[in-house]
Amino acid sequence: LIGFPAIILGTSLRARYREGWWVCVFAVLGTAVITTSLIDPGAYPSYFAFSTLYSAALGIPIGLLLRRIILSPRSARAARAVAPPSRVEPGRYSPLK
Numbered sequence: 001l002i003g004f005p006a007i008i009l010g011t012s013l014r015a016r017y018r019e020g021w022w023v024c025v026f027a028v029l030g031t032a033v034i035t036t037s038l039i040d041p042g043a044y045p046s047y048f049a050f051s052t053l054y055s056a057a058l059g060i061p062i063g064l065l066l067r068r069i070i071l072s073p074r075s076a077r078a079a080r081a082v083a084p085p086s087r088v089e090p091g092r093y094s095p096l097k
Contacts (some may be wrong), residue, residue: 003030004059006065013065 006027013020034055037048 001030001055001061001062003027003034004056005063006030008060008063009066009070012071016071062086 003026006023008022008025010027013023034048034052037043037051
């Protein structure tokens with residue numbers, strides 16, 4: 001159940017803010033249960049299918065809701081409150097001072 005929302009939120013954070021790699025790590029850990037059930041010789045295919053379906057059916061809506069809440073666009077007032085960066089980086093080929 002943790003893996004699916006973490007995949008959705010982590011990839012969305014990576015796409016927008018270039019961060020969120022730590023959420024993707026939780027996604028990998030959360031989906032490890034699916035992987036271990038695939039390689040378990042004593043696991044029934046119906047158990048694997050129902051557990052994956054249950055996790056996806058609950059996890060995907062939770063992930064989409066979290067993405068909507070966390071990545072919601074800022075209001076115009078909040079966007080104006082963000083200060084521009086005070087430090088300007090030199091160009092790629094210009095010398096450092």
